[in-house]
Amino acid sequence: MDKLCQRNLSLWVGEYLPGLRRYFACRAHPADVDDLVQEVFAHLYWHLGRSGVEVKNPRNYIYTVAKNLLVSHSRYQKARCRAYHDSLSSDFDIPDMITPERTVIGIQDCRCVFKAILGLPPRARTAFKFHRFEGMTYQDIAERMEISKESVKELIQRALIKVRRALEEAS
Template sequence: MNKRCQQDVAAWVREYRLGLRRYFSSRVNLSDVDDMVQEVFAHLHLQIKKSGADIKNPRSYIYTIAGNLLVSHGRYQKSRCRASHDSLSWELDIPDVITPERRVIGIQDCHRVRQAILRLPPRAGAAFKFHRFEGMTYQDIAERMGISKESVKELIQRALVRVRKAMDEVP
C-alpha cells in the first residue's frame, strides 16, 4: 500500500470513527462497539492493500463494510444464544458446612429413592436402571429388552414419575 493510501485511510479513520461509533452504539452491545469500528477499518485497510483500488466514495464503502459486519455479528450472536446467557454470581448460597441434620436428611432421601427404584414394576425398573446406572442409550435398551425405542422412553418416563412422587411424599 502506498503512502497516499495510508494517508487516505488515516483521514477516513478521523472522519468516520465517531459516526461509526454512533451507528454501532444503537445496534450492538456497547462493549462491542469499539471492536466493530476497529474491524471496519481493518477490513478497509486489507481491501485497499489487496486490491490497490482507489475508492471514489469512501463514506458509502465504509458504511457498506459496517452493515456487512453488523449482519455477521448478529449471526454470530444468534448462533451462540448470547442474549440468553446469564453471568455466574459468586455470591451463591452454598452452605460451607454439612451439618449432622443435613447429613441425616441426605441419608433419608437416598433411602427413599432406593426404595422407590426397588418398587418399580420389573420392566420399568430394568429400563430405568439400564439408562441411569449403566448409561445405556434408549436404542441399546430397546434392543436388549426386545421392545421399541418409544416403549423404552415411556417406561423410563413412568419410572421417573414414580421416583419423583416418592421423593415428594412426607416420610
C-alpha cells in the same frame, strides 16, 4: 497454509485486534467480545488456508466478517432468550453450606430413591437402570430389551413418576 499467509495473518491480528475488540464491545455482551474476535480470525485463517485467494483489502474483509458474525450471534442469542438469563457474579455466596443435618437428609433421600427403584416393576427397573446408571440411549435399551423405543420411553417415564412420588411422600 504457506509462510506468506501466516505472516499476513500475524500482522493482521496485531493491527486489527484492538479495533475489533472495540467494535464488538459496543455491540455485544462483554463476555462474548473475545469469542467473537477469535471467530473473526478463525474465519480469516480458514479462508486464507483453504481458498488460496488473496485478500486485497483486509480491513474491509475483516469488518465484513465481524458484521456477519455479529448478526449470526445476535440471532443465536435471541433464540436462546439471553436477555432473560442472569449471569453469576464473582462474589456469589453459597447460601446453603453442608451441615450434618443436610447430610442426613441427603442420605435419607438416597435411601428413599433406591427403595423406590427396587420397588419398580422388573422391566421398568431394568430400563431405568440402563438409562440412568449406564447412560444408554432409548434406542440402545430398546435393542437390548427387544422392545420398541416408545415402550422404553413409557417405562422410564413411569419409573420417574414413581421415584418422584416416593421422594415427595418422604418429604
